[in-house]
Amino acid sequence: MIARLLLSLSLSVLVVLPIRAETPTLRVAVLKFGTVNWELDTIQHHRLDAAGGISLQVQGMAGGSAAKVAFQGGETDVIVSDWLWVARQRAAGKDYVFIPYSKAVGGVLVGKDSPAQSLADLKGSKIGIAGGPLDKSWLILRAYAAQSANFDLAGQTEQVYGAPPLIFKSALSGDVDAAINFWHFMAKMEASGLRKLVDIADAAKALGLDPETPLLGYVVKGEMLRDNADAIKGFAAASRAAKTILATDDAEWDRLRPRMNARTDAQFDALKAGFRAGIPADQPIDEAAADKMLKLMVRLGGEKLLGQATELPEGTFYSSGN
Template structure:
């Protein structure tokens, strides 16, 4: 049975009232252009914002610039084609160290983990010695780095040296793991959800590994990224984006019908996959609280230790201003 909380109903009701009473005014609102992968998970929230009028309700008009992937989004942001994108704060830290003024507004803390087949006989990370791990994010994937640090601390094991890594696009890594071509896999969270729906299990979640390392698993990895100049020139638009994102998350967290509307966009091939994607998105909604810069600094230093200059350039500590004024 489809349910809607009172809060979600109020959000929808207000948006509908706004659309009915002031359609002409929407064209007069300041525009915010966000570059995002067409059909990617970020589009679920952006589509929800525009469909329910949450942008207009918060004083701006959202326009989405479709791009082919995260590198293209970063190019669009730096080139001025887009005013905001969704990416990780580690990239923001590197850009700020290079003199750029980008800053970060939390979007999601969904990062996944390492998955195996239940019949694989792999009970912990030590069982991976000599085996193949498929990794979707490349050798500098943040989950991979955290799991490497966790294996080193917990088992005295160098995962990079004692396993064979296979890098590839998320769909290829998913199929390689399901077919047994690799023994374990680290994938983007939504592909991880699809893999779980097809019978794979989480051996170690990135959140659990982070907590064991003394990091804060609540630190959001992904966020809306834009320039401080945008905040200075259009403070109401930035405040509106924050409010619209919060309202969209509240709706998607509580209203099953709001997610059902997105089902075709989510490309779920079964009910199990659809439900896993909904649960994964909801689990990744960050807490509505300031980001702890000390916790983020600890995570960044771990990344610098394992990812080195290839990941972070000269960055050794969290640059001030990485997170939008908490």
């Protein structure tokens, strides 16, 4: 009798115990040595993902194309890309959404003894470009050169395309007369003695574009946004919290330094300053400004760059009200 009573009481307790929901895991595929790892490391180190109700799983990828293949194939939940790529995918019928990460852009650098003072002074020069002929920074610079100096930057220079580390080395060795590179390589190049000739942000502003528009961001699928809205909201909040730490806490950068591949104090300081300068404002993206940028890219890069996108597709940018 006593045994049956104890069993009955135990079952009663089991019935009323709450069932704990499993914490959702977000798989984020990024370049193994990309600067986004500094933010993701900060999120995990300070357990900002747990505070947002998620568990972050970072997957290192060899290249951006591999990350996109994994994302499109459902092998990962989040990747990093630019919003123009997201706009192209949305125009093609794919429900992808962009969460802002960085507004940092690169620039054109020349040797400290170079006589060049403007893009027009590069006539007949060899320019190293990180990426290919449709690299967005290159397109903006071409438009800027044409507008500001009536100079055909592509037609009157020799272009050498390559991966960012190759362009970095070519610029330092003098194998190219000028180099266009991503912001973090540009920061290290300046710290190594090269001189900035033109900043992409300044060229964009001269073309009537808004340099505050974040170009890079996290990409998620609309399906996940609908089915796991709280998880995406938690991830966006964790990203913003990490940015706040990185914007204000020098000690956090000292902790991250082993990951940053900074060979000198000057490179370390330049990378820290460049990252901080690239942190976008905590406010909705100006969609009119983004649409203006997209239309310029359509004019410069055409269908090869943006596919069927001719204007900013509705729903490209994430907001907590999505």
